[in-house]
Amino acid sequence: xxxxxxxxxxxxxxxxxxxxxxxxxxxxxxxxxxxxxxxxxxxxxxxxxxxxxxxxxxxxxxxxxxxxxxxxxxxxxxxxxxxxxxxxxxxxxxxxxxxxxxxxxxxxxxxxxxxxxxxxxxxxxxxxxxxxxxxxxxxxxxxxxxxxxxxxxxxxxxxxxxxxxxxxxxxxxxxxxxxxxxxxxxxxxxxxxxxxxxxxxxxxxxxxxxxxxxxxxxxxxxxxxxxxxxxxxxxxxxxxxxxxxxxxxxxxxxxxxxxxxxxxxxxxxxxxxxxxxxxxxxxxxxxxxxxxxxxxxxxxxxxxxxxxxx
Amino acid sequence: xxxxxxxxxxxxxxxxxxxxxxxxxxxxxxxxxxxxxxxxxxxxxxxxxxxxxxxxxxxxxxxxxxxxxxxxxxxxxxxxxxxxxxxxxxxxxxxxxxxxxxxxxxxxxxxxxxxxxxxxxxxxxxxxxxxxxxxxxxxxxxxxxxxxxxxxxxxxxxxxxxxxxxxxxxxxxxxxxxxxxxxxxxxxxxxxxxxxxxxxxxxxxxxxxxxxxxxx
Numbered sequence: 001x002x003x004x005x006x007x008x009x010x011x012x013x014x015x016x017x018x019x020x021x022x023x024x025x026x027x028x029x030x031x032x033x034x035x036x037x038x039x040x041x042x043x044x045x046x047x048x049x050x051x052x053x054x055x056x057x058x059x060x061x062x063x064x065x066x067x068x069x070x071x072x073x074x075x076x077x078x079x080x081x082x083x084x085x086x087x088x089x090x091x092x093x094x095x096x097x098x099x100x101x102x103x104x105x106x107x108x109x110x111x112x113x114x115x116x117x118x119x120x121x122x123x124x125x126x127x128x129x130x131x132x133x134x135x136x137x138x139x140x141x142x143x144x145x146x147x148x149x150x151x152x153x154x155x156x157x158x159x160x161x162x163x164x165x166x167x168x169x170x171x172x173x174x175x176x177x178x179x180x181x182x183x184x185x186x187x188x189x190x191x192x193x194x195x196x197x198x199x200x201x202x203x204x205x206x207x208x209x210x211x212x213x214x215x216x217x218x219x220x221x222x223x224x225x226x227x228x229x230x231x232x233x234x235x236x237x238x239x240x241x242x243x244x245x246x247x248x249x250x251x252x253x254x255x256x257x258x259x260x261x262x263x264x265x266x267x268x269x270x271x272x273x274x275x276x277x278x279x280x281x282x283x284x285x286x287x288x289x290x291x292x293x294x295x296x297x298x299x300x301x302x303x304x305x306x307x308x309x310x
Numbered sequence: 311x312x313x314x315x316x317x318x319x320x321x322x323x324x325x326x327x328x329x330x331x332x333x334x335x336x337x338x339x340x341x342x343x344x345x346x347x348x349x350x351x352x353x354x355x356x357x358x359x360x361x362x363x364x365x366x367x368x369x370x371x372x373x374x375x376x377x378x379x380x381x382x383x384x385x386x387x388x389x390x391x392x393x394x395x396x397x398x399x400x401x402x403x404x405x406x407x408x409x410x411x412x413x414x415x416x417x418x419x420x421x422x423x424x425x426x427x428x429x430x431x432x433x434x435x436x437x438x439x440x441x442x443x444x445x446x447x448x449x450x451x452x453x454x455x456x457x458x459x460x461x462x463x464x465x466x467x468x469x470x471x472x473x474x475x476x477x478x479x480x481x482x483x484x485x486x487x488x489x490x491x492x493x494x495x496x497x498x499x500x501x502x503x504x505x506x507x508x509x510x511x512x513x514x515x516x517x518x519x520x521x522x523x524x525x526x
């Protein structure tokens with residue numbers, strides 16, 4: 001018997017018929033058309049923020065510059081359901097976006113003149129420092145480390161780290177119950193909640209992914225027993241989960257969300273705070289919540305106590 | 311550079327984590343790859359088909375997809391397990407395809423006379439492969455196997471995104487993302503970590519290549 005030595009595949013290089021290329025191009029064209037025609041059906045949950053006619057500001061302030069320009073650039077998340085999520089219509093929607101609209105309206109800038117740019121967590125300080133954005137509203141927790149680089153107006157919302165479990169789970173009732181339940185907890189690598197949960201469970205019980213949607217998947221298939229991060233992010237996952245998950249509802253940290261601005265711009269900070277207070281008083285703040293995150297979280301929050309501008 | 315010296319313990323843990331997964335995958339992928347190479351030159355057509363199908367499928371699939379299939383596909387059909395096992399298995403399956411092709415090229419480099427002589431003294435196919443062909447073939451493919459090993463060590467960084475904690479790349483995520491340390495020195499530390507693994511491994515391979523060189 002012969003020993004079969006070579007079994008090298010024959011790679012035949014035949015010229016491809018030109019016709020096929022034509023088909024591919026037309027197919028691609030059809031897909032593009034289909035996608036763009038879908039776009040028009042998206043909804044905008046805009047607050048009827050009545051842009052005041054021509055407010056005036058002291059010269060040489062950020063407000064005066066922006067009001068004169070008549071347009072503004074705002075950094076927000078594009079992948080954060082309920083807070084800042086870019087839809088198929090390429091418009092960003094969410095509570096953060098509504099807050100940005102309220103502040104811009106105070107400067108006499110119309111909704112259509114706001115340019116939203118994506119600022120993922122790691123890029124927020126850089127975007128502010130380099131002047132790529134005029135301010136950042138992006139589920140941005142105020143903390144001392146960040147205060148060294150930027151200034152914060154607000155907070156406009158108080159979030160807290162919480163746990164999400166399967167709907168039928170009764171053993172996990174809070175962070176203290178995790179160890180007793182021998183539970184595996186999922187979060188995103190490099191996030192503050194991933195560090196914080198180490199106070200409650202052993203490192204070997206923590207599973208880390210790059211995005212929260214993978215955690216939700218792991219929870220659904222039983223690979224992990226709980227997902228932990230800020231409650232508002234969990235609300236978005238619960239909303240997307242179609243009734244498979246629930247919030248434990250015992251926040252164990254406080255995450256004050258602030259509006260990031262250039263370090264030391266006290267006047268702009270005070271202006272934003274005054275706009276937040278006004279919006280809270282006349283109901284625009286509550287409406288902004290109800291039209292976005294309020295669809296999942298029943299309780300409408302009230303504006304937290306603002307911290308002094310510095 | 312203060313970030314690296316301040317977090318030496320964390321980096322060391324990451325280095326150990328990466329070494330652990332790489333050592334496991336290196337051994338498993340080498341064994342699986344050699345078996346697959348045997349399949350590909352086997353006189354039994356179904357085995358050849360299995361070998362060819364495996365290499366065609368796995369080698370042409372992005373590693374992320376392979377890992378995804380393990381970490382999210384298996385739990386979907388009811389197979390639950392630790393993400394370390396899923397990650398190591400995924401990386402093994404992927405790396406074995408490349409090992410297989412390197413070994414197969416080595417089998418091709420062994421003179422036909424060797425196989426014919428082995429068969430003529432009455433060795434079976436598997437005996438001739440195991441005792442005559444493979445020992446010569448593996449010697450010839452130490453450099454390409456080294457390439458595969460180095461690529462595997464670097465690929466282990468991707469496993470970190472699939473629930474396997476405590477490896478070198480995830481250290482950077484912890485330091486840069488959660489603790490807000492500047493990115494550049496943090497990632498420089500990660501590069502150093504990989505160099506600490508790869509450079510000695512490369513030297514070891516070079517020594518092995520010299521030691522086992524076939525006299526021609």
